[in-house]
């Protein structure tokens with residue numbers, strides 16, 4: 001006997017919502033999913049009428065669904081937003097080439113302008129070249145730091161007011177767990193925020209409209225909407241530690257499906273004791289980007305790459321920042337410590 | 344694509360090679376008997392000194408336990424709480440200036456009934472522990488968990504505590520104590536040999552029915568934790584103890600911190616894992632073992648023959664993925680094996696948290712079960728309201744249902760106040776009617792986010808012990824009353840009742 005949709009009570013249910021366990025028909029699922037994103041946008045005041053919004057598009061499922069839903073809601077509810085796609089080309093052959101093709105198709109399907117910024121043009125390094133120098137162990141560090149700045153630079157070129165990213169509920173819960181495991185209280189406090197206001201020169205405010213959407217529901221939505229997305233994991237796989245956290249989260253979800261939301265709830269309600277030292281945000285003395293040190297992470301990593309000392313940006317070498325800024329040579333001992341370790 | 348957004352931390356340290364040195368790092372003379380952290384090898388004597396010093400330092404640093412104060416040690420029979428007991432004994436036998444100056448007593452909660460042990464099995468465990476406790480000379484209480492069924496409702500109220508002690512008060516109390524009878528031996532009264540109370544079979548069945556009504560092991564463990572804590576606090580209160588010492592080790596607390604986060608208890612983390620926990624007001628929970636790792640404790644107990652007694656828990660024989668608590672424990676332990684800084688890193692987070700802001704002085708603002716401040720205000724765009732919205736949007740929206748809404752309305756689930764008027768009337772029924780249809784049952788409105796999850800996993804709320812049900816009824820009546828007279832109240836005052 002077919003199960004009836006628990007929402008309309010009329011049509012046949014085609015899926016069980018991972019988030020609530022309800023059985024829904026296709027139309028009711030689409031409506032619920034879109035309505036939830038809409039309510040997130042409205043209650044969190046993510047956008048203002050007339051704003052230019054850049055959608056960070058990678059060609060993956062999250063950003064493809066984000067682009068689709070943003071365009072749809074913008075028209076349905078008359079947000080009055082001017083939407084654009086913003087992509088970063090990390091320079092990973094065989095992976096990014098294909099996913100960028102997907103983004104280009106999305107651009108045509110959604111009729112949205114697209115801007116692609118590449119690591120190569122911004123930093124003079126492709127990820128392929130970086131991995132050649134640093135090995136596979138820490139490459140995600142480079143990629144993460146560079147992408148963050150690349151999006152900002154692209155956003156400035158496009159003159160957008162805001163960037164929205166495809167981070168979903170699973171990503172945020174995972175980040176909460178990661179920050180607990182690292183003991184990073186400052187990030188733990190910030191990481192559940194749905195939006196960041198402009199933190200300084202060159203930093204565009206960001207928001208996460210899919211913050212409360214389950215990854216599984218994003219996949220279901222993309223599947224039933226037959227959205228065109230690219231589903232291969234990055235060939236430079238993320239570090240093992242994050243992998244552990246991800247597995248843990250999946251296990252939690254299988255024991256209690258609401259775990260993802262429960263962890264986000266925890267993150268939203270944490271209260272840091274008064275008097276716990278938090279890093280003070282300043283700006284990078286070289287490029288002006290926000291940084292709690294005299295040099296931003298991106299500049300330190302780049303300096304390390306250019307000098308052939310890739311470990312410079314990994315771990316804490318704040319003491320060396322002044323030397324770098326003043327273009328002083330490093331001692332032999334310092335150099336030796338920062339050379340790549342080959343695996 | 345890897346979802347790493349801002350990941351640039353130093354590589355976490357993998358297990359370092361054991362130290363080459365076989366000499367004690369402290370006295371540099373005796374040969375090392377134990378390596379507690381990579382490189383830190385101690386000889387027997389120095390390890391003992393280090394271990395004992397750490398206990399006194401933890402109490403000294405926090406200055407919470409006053410000289411002459413009655414302190415109840417909750418001993419489960421496990422290695423950590425038994426080690427705590429031996430540290431208190433050790434502290435009382437020290438010479439004058441290092442001596443602990445409080446009056447200890449012991450309580451053991453016999454949970455055998457909850458895990459289905461035979462009467463004979465339970466009797467044997469109690470006898471074993473009785474021998475351990477008798478040897479300490481401290482007064483002790485053996486309480487079967489079944490007694491939780493007869494608790495008074497006052498347990499779930501936060502009793503007004505002693506007024507905030509001034510900074511100088513501790514020192515003054517110490518001085519005063521030293522002047523008076525600080526030199527004489529002290530315990531919290533005589534050891535009395537009261538036979539353990541008879542447990543009626545019917546009570547054991549009720550307890551089992553209560554725990555059995557939880558459909559998930561996760562909820563069952565949460566429920567058991569709550570009941571145990573209520574019984575401990577009640578026992579302390581009625582025997583005149585103002586502090587309750589719990590034996591949570593650093594390892595235990597790291598697991599608890601992560602599982603609390605996974606259970607949605609972010610707001611209550613400071614209470615759940617901090618050195619002191621004042622949610623009950625007059626009876627303060629203290630965790631003096633929080634600086635010791637489970638490994639250190641095991642070494643110490645073995646080396647100095649600290650007795651402990653194995654008692655089975657709810658999850659003793661279950662698979663890793665059976666409950667959130669169990670899953671988290673095996674996750675942390677496995678991670679710790681690969682990355683030895685895992686436990687201490689997680690643990691340090693617990694020192695940087697505080698209980699949630701905003702005063703929850705009124706009983707209406709505290710959770711009926713865990714007695715922590717409620718964290719369920721439906722703020723705009725929160726995980727809590729997003730979940731409510733998802734549930735509303737996935738259920739039938741029949742127009743008639745709004746009229747059947749229960750009399751008592753949960754403030755949290757009014758969707759119109761959440762989304763703002765402009766969206767109402769959208770698509771047929773609109774969100775107003777759908778909101779009413781999924782009104783949360785009244786009792787849940789008295790619970791924090793996490794305890795709501797626990798109750799959601801129970802087949803019936805009716806099996807909850809009477810002291811909880813009658814307190815729930817009282818609170819609901821009061822809030823209904825407040826609703827009726829709301830128009831006449833000049834300010835939205837907190838309920839002081």
Ligand SMILES: [Zn+2]
Nearest residue numbers: 005008025028
């Ligand atoms: Zn339907």
Ligand SMILES: [Zn+2]
Nearest residue numbers: 284287296299
């Ligand atoms: Zn910079």
Ligand SMILES: [Zn+2]
Nearest residue numbers: 367370386389
């Ligand atoms: Zn020694």
Ligand SMILES: [Zn+2]
Nearest residue numbers: 710713791794
């Ligand atoms: Zn609670």
